[in-house]
Amino acid sequence: MIPSSATSIRALSRFVWLVLAVGIAACGEGAGLAESSGVDEVEVQRGPDMANENQFGPPVVSPLDISSTFGHRWKFSESRFDFHRGIDFFGERGDPILAIGTGTVTGFFPEGSAQYPNGGNTLIVRHDLAQPFQWQSRTIGRIYAVYLHLDSYLVAEDDTVNAGSKIATMGDSGSTTFVHLHFEIRAQTTCSLEFQVANPESSCAENGFDPHVHPYIFIGGENADQITISHQEGSPFRVTFDATRGDLDLNELRTGRGVINFNRRTGIDATSTESLDDFEYGWVTIVPEQFLSTSKTIRYEFEFPAKPDYVELTDIHGHGMRLLFSK
Ligand SMILES: [Zn+2]
Numbered sequence: 001m002i003p004s005s006a007t008s009i010r011a012l013s014r015f016v017w018l019v020l021a022v023g024i025a026a027c028g029e030g031a032g033l034a035e036s037s038g039v040d041e042v043e044v045q046r047g048p049d050m051a052n053e054n055q056f057g058p059p060v061v062s063p064l065d066i067s068s069t070f071g072h073r074w075k076f077s078e079s080r081f082d083f084h085r086g087i088d089f090f091g092e093r094g095d096p097i098l099a100i101g102t103g104t105v106t107g108f109f110p111e112g113s114a115q116y117p118n119g120g121n122t123l124i125v126r127h128d129l130a131q132p133f134q135w136q137s138r139t140i141g142r143i144y145a146v147y148l149h150l151d152s153y154l155v156a157e158d159d160t161v162n163a164g165s166k167i168a169t170m171g172d173s174g175s176t177t178f179v180h181l182h183f184e185i186r187a188q189t190t191c192s193l194e195f196q197v198a199n200p201e202s203s204c205a206e207n208g209f210d211p212h213v214h215p216y217i218f219i220g221g222e223n224a225d226q227i228t229i230s231h232q233e234g235s236p237f238r239v240t241f242d243a244t245r246g247d248l249d250l251n252e253l254r255t256g257r258g259v260i261n262f263n264r265r266t267g268i269d270a271t272s273t274e275s276l277d278d279f280e281y282g283w284v285t286i287v288p289e290q291f292l293s294t295s296k297t298i299r300y301e302f303e304f305p306a307k308p309d310y311v312e313l314t315d316i317h318g319h320g321m322r323l324l325f326s327k
Helices: 014-025 193-198 203-207
Strands: 030-036 039-045 066-068 071-075 080-084 087-090 096-098 103-109 121-135 138-153 166-170 180-187 227-232 237-244 250-255 258-261 285-288 297-304 310-315 319-325
Touching: 039 310, 071 285, 103 138, 121 166, 193 203, 227 310, 227 319, 237 310, 250 297
Parallel strands: none
Antiparallel strands: 030 039, 039 319, 066 087, 071 080, 087 180, 096 166, 103 121, 121 138, 138 166, 138 180, 227 237, 237 297, 250 258, 250 310, 285 297, 310 319
């Protein structure tokens, strides 16, 4: 570990978060709490990244058995950075895979399919939303739950499924080195932004955004807000973020230099997989620490070539913290 004079703060309990949210509402953004070592630590409450009110269940029986979360990650199997557009749940071959809610099986792509060449046995379930909402200048009226690397199917195309229905079993088909479920939620369309860019005449190209969103927005998560943020002086200036396993929902980085939103991919070139997997953004480099099935926390390092005025980090619910640095 790097020795440093880091200011480290432990996120407050859920109860205090809610109290702060009320207190902060008046000034819109944040309220100063404490000062130490020339750093103001500020609790932040913004709106959620998606105004979704449709809730679904988990796709596996043990939803804390996660080996990769959504967003920036170090892809261990290929020794490179990779923007992961799903959550990986690990388990044993044959473990049940569950439908997250009422829906219809609309995609059935056995191993070797042209559409999902690396996904192995792939299943897609369409869920129409009881409460559509606005996002990316579109009405989001449906989501698609995408399941990869399955061992076997327990449903067929056009079947209707319900929350908790066993629809498949966990496996390691396709391009993977271990038994797990790669689970995605895609909003409104299954059509990735890369496909839309490469196929501008396609009807799905009119969406204009990458539909992969953080699955926790729909299937929940612990949302325990057990986070720690610290900083290390020097060049590059580093801010470190740690969150516990059930709370892997970091969503937005804000500084005076720029904003990067993981879920919307604003501040990120998401038009190709190559550009998405490049974590050097000029004014900041995001360095996710290796996360394993045994890791209790996830850590991101944010490296700034120059000391920023402030660094704010918020999750998909809009909860977060801001560190204000004196000159
Ligand atoms: Zn995955």
